[in-house]
Amino acid sequence: MSEQDGFTERLRQARTRQGLEQSKEPAVKTVGTGPWGIGFRAGVEVVSALVVGIAIGYALDHWLGTWPWLFLLFFVAGSAAGIMNVYRLFKPRGGRPGI
Amino acid sequence: MAAEGQAIDALSQFALKPFLGGLGESVRLSQSNGHMLIALGLIAALMMWGTARRAIVPGRVQALAETAYDFVHDLVVGQVGEEGAKYFPLVFSLFMFILVGNLLGMLPYAFTFTSHIAVTFALAMLVFLVVTVIALSIHxxxxxxxxxxxGAPKLLAPLIIPIEIISYLSRPVSLAVRLFANMVAGHVMLKVFATFVVMIGGAAGIFGIFGAALPLAVNVALIGFELLVAFLQAYVFAILTCIYLHDAVHLH
Structure with missing residues (x-):
């Protein structure tokens, strides 16, 4: 029986070496592959938050006639939101999974 | 179409044209819509053919259908939890539509409908609206x-709330832009290197033939890379949908 157990253990080790054994908790890979993928993800997050911030500021200014003050305010808020997005991208899950 | 004069025309591949010539023109159907219909047909055929026999030992098509089902099901249940299984049809439809669309675009003469931001943004807004409605109806x-x-200080509320709202509203934008930009970048690169093959090959006689081998090799590698990207982007879209659903169901 012990021979059998030894075999199971060796088989498991061999499978792990060959990359066949999946780890119990598969890591959530929402970040792309390689440095380019990660950089691209982070860039998209910043730009999209900035675009939304600028759009809101521009629309509010257009509506209220306060150009350019709300635009500037929401530009800054959009940048902050973009940085929050990137922070959530790399924050390990468990707390609040953001993006 | 590839190289007119010496200019590299890498963007005309994204132009919309009538599907099937005169037939598409008469019903105002572009080749983008046509490829969406083809993708839907392929997905329906795969799932219907794959589940028709219900063999204990699956054949190729059944194995493919079951793998796709299991893959997305594990994704949804793993990310959202057991109560998230009821959102499986949404995630599965989105994943298969984007995956088949991306892969369809890899075929010669085919059109990649996921390379249009109108399409990806519509899909992203669908996810955004569904997730928001689910969150509102639950909570x-x-x-x-x-x-x-x-636990954040009340004093910071005027600062945090606009930033959080912008961050929330930026979700569909980043979801749409990511898929769109990846597909466009990949197909532009393929076109550029394919044009190099023709330009170098046609330019310098016997040396040109050898010179053209380099961009051709790059293109072969790019095709493999694009197949990876096609799958990866569909996967990223699906998993982000799941993460948003998790947020909607559990809030924090």
């Missing part, structure tokens, strides 16, 4: 506490 007005993390 009611308590949903709005999502924009203010617990």
């Amino acid at each position: 009611g007005t308590h949903f709005f506490s999502y924009f203010f993390p617990e």
Whole structure:
């Protein structure tokens, strides 16, 4: 029986070496592959938050006639939101999974 | 179409044309819509053919259908939890539509409908609206506490709430732009290197033939890379949908 157990253990080790054994908790890979993928993800997050911030500021200014003050305010808020997005991208899950 | 004069025309591949010539023109159907219909047909055929026999030992098509089903099911249940299984049809439809669309675009003469931001943004807005409606229907007005993390000082509320709202609204934009930009970048690169093959090959006689081998090799590698990207982007879209659904169901 012990021979059998030894075999199971060796088989498991061999499978792990060959990359066949999946780890119990598969890591959530929402970040792309390689440095380019990660950089691209982070860039998209910043730009999209900035675009939304600028759009809101521009629309509010257009509506209220306060150009350019709300635009500037929401530009800054959009940048902050973009940085929050990137922070959530790399924050390990468990707390609040953001993006 | 590839190289007119010496200019590299890498963007005309994204132009919309009538599907099947005169037939598409008469019903105002572009080749983008045509390829969406083809993708839907392929997915329906795969799932219907794959589940028709219900063999104990699956054949190729059944194995493919079951793998796709299991893959997305594990994704949804793993990310959202057991109660998230009811959102499986949404995620599965989105994943298969984007995956088949991306892969369809890899075929010669085919059109990649996911390379149009109108298409990806419509899909992203669908996800965004569905997730918001789910969150509102589960949590009611308590949903709005999502924009203010617990334990943060009340004094910072005017600062945090606009930033959180912008961050929330940026989700569909980043979801759409990511898929769109990846597909466009890949197909532009393929076109550029394919044009190099023709330009170098046609330019310098016997040396040109050898010179053209380099961009051709790059293109072969790029095709493999694009197949990876096609799958990866569909996967990223699906998993982000799951993460948003998790947020909608559990709030924090």
